[in-house]
Amino acid sequence: MDLLPVLVVHGGAGTVPRERSEQSVSGVRSAARAGYAILRGGGSSMDAVVEAVAHMEDNPSYNAGCGSVLNVKGEIEMDAIVMDGKALGSGAVSAVRNVANPVRLARLVMDKVVFYPPCGQCFAQEMGISEVPPESLVTEYSRMRWKKNLEPGANPVESQMGKMGTVGAVAVDREGNVACATSTGGMLNKMEGRVGDTPCIGSGGYADNQVGAVSTTGHGEVIMKVTLARLILFHMEQGDTKEASDMGLAYMKSRVDGLGGVVTVGPQGNWAARFSSLQMAWAAAQKDSLHYGLYAGEHFTQSIDDPH
Numbered sequence: 001m002d003l004l005p006v007l008v009v010h011g012g013a014g015t016v017p018r019e020r021s022e023q024s025v026s027g028v029r030s031a032a033r034a035g036y037a038i039l040r041g042g043g044s045s046m047d048a049v050v051e052a053v054a055h056m057e058d059n060p061s062y063n064a065g066c067g068s069v070l071n072v073k074g075e076i077e078m079d080a081i082v083m084d085g086k087a088l089g090s091g092a093v094s095a096v097r098n099v100a101n102p103v104r105l106a107r108l109v110m111d112k113v114v115f116y117p118p119c120g121q122c123f124a125q126e127m128g129i130s131e132v133p134p135e136s137l138v139t140e141y142s143r144m145r146w147k148k149n150l151e152p153g154a155n156p157v158e159s160q161m162g163k164m165g166t167v168g169a170v171a172v173d174r175e176g177n178v179a180c181a182t183s184t185g186g187m188l189n190k191m192e193g194r195v196g197d198t199p200c201i202g203s204g205g206y207a208d209n210q211v212g213a214v215s216t217t218g219h220g221e222v223i224m225k226v227t228l229a230r231l232i233l234f235h236m237e238q239g240d241t242k243e244a245s246d247m248g249l250a251y252m253k254s255r256v257d258g259l260g261g262v263v264t265v266g267p268q269g270n271w272a273a274r275f276s277s278l279q280m281a282w283a284a285a286q287k288d289s290l291h292y293g294l295y296a297g298e299h300f301t302q303s304i305d306d307p308h
């Protein structure tokens with residue numbers, strides 16, 4: 001059976017507060033539709049993943065773009081990566097400020113830069129990407145969480161583990177090319193200038209036409225210890241996408257006590273959305289169907305053209 005094309009997105013592994021779960025699930029469904037429209041029109045997997053991730057960056061429900069968590073100084077610094085499985089090309093930005101869509105900037109780095117520029121900000125200016133006012137990316141929710149975690153005795157890492165929201169996407173297009181994209185505001189109340197796993201190749205994502213593509217979410221310092229995306233692709237070289245994803249997540253749990261989540265595609269169009277956290281909003285678009293879920297074992301299906 002021809003399974004191509006396919007696109008899978010995630011809205012971050014963690015515990016989504018009850019009052020935000022509906023918007024988190026509807027956001028991933030809408031992002032999957034936006035990315036899949038590109039694939040259905042014959043577009044590339046790279047264009048599709050960037051579109052899907054930019055869609056979630058524009059949605060204040062997630063910890064990426066507008067809605068990103070604040071660093072210890074109350075400012076937003078964002079990381080993003082893209083990777084193209086055909087030529088193993090990649091682009092990434094770290095700790096960028098005042099940019100609405102870091103994933104589009106990462107794409108420009110991949111397309112235009114031979115050596116990484118010293119500063120994402122300068123590169124954005126050079127590329128004519130207009131700066132947005134910093135406050136346009138800050139939500140009341142992110143400011144409230146930042147303040148709460150400045151209080152004496154607060155533990156931002158623990159608090160973050162409950163409510164992540166890194167976003168990501170993987171896709172295979174009609175030509176069999178795979179791609180991944182991941183974008184994040186990073187960790188709650190992080191140090192200024194902190195760079196997590198997201199922009200690191202093999203941690204925040206990896207794509208190789210010969211094996212597949214992965215986008216990850218979770219605690220960056222832990223994901224980097226096991227290079228989660230590349231680890232899962234290693235397991236995929238010997239087997240199934242779901243099993244490989246579970247093996248990578250299980251290793252991260254047993255070896256460094258880390259929780260997280262991933263979306264994965266193989267070059268034939270087989271896909272997985274797996275997580276070891278309590279929840280991860282995810283959606284997958286393939287053929288005429290949209291699949292989605294939030295809790296482990298949850299899997300709803302509707303027509304891709306059903307707007308509800």
Ligand code: GLY
Nearest residue numbers: 186196218219220
């Ligand atoms: N995985 C997102 C971060 O830790 O920055």
